[in-house]
Amino acid sequence: MSAQRFHTLDIRPLLNHxxxxxxxxxxxxxxxxxxxxxxxxxxFLPSPLIELLQxxxxxxxxxxxxxxxxxxxxxxxxV
Numbered sequence: 001m002s003a004q005r006f007h008t009l010d011i012r013p014l015l016n017h018x019x020x021x022x023x024x025x026x027x028x029x030x031x032x033x034x035x036x037x038x039x040x041x042x043x044f045l046p047s048p049l050i051e052l053l054q055x056x057x058x059x060x061x062x063x064x065x066x067x068x069x070x071x072x073x074x075x076x077x078x079v
Contacts, residue, residue: 004075010041029053037075045070
C-alpha cells in the first residue's frame with residue numbers, strides 16, 4: 001500500500017485579489033485521484049466547505065497554522 005500524495009492549494013492570494021475561489025477548489029477536488037488528497041490553505045476556517053466536502057465522502061482535518069491561517073487536509077474515505 002503506497003502513501004497518499006497531497007497537493008497544496010493556497011487560496012489566500014485569490015481572496016486578497018477579491019476573487020471567488022470556489023471554482024478553483026472544486027476543480028482541484030474533482031481532479032484528485034483515489035490515492036491523492038488536497039491541502040487547502042485559507043485565512044479562515046472553511047467550515048461550509050468542510051461540511052460540503054464531507055457530505056461528498058471526503059475526510060477533513062483542519063489545523064491552525066502559526067501565522068493564523070488554516071490548513072485543511074482533505075482526502076477520500078478509505079473503503
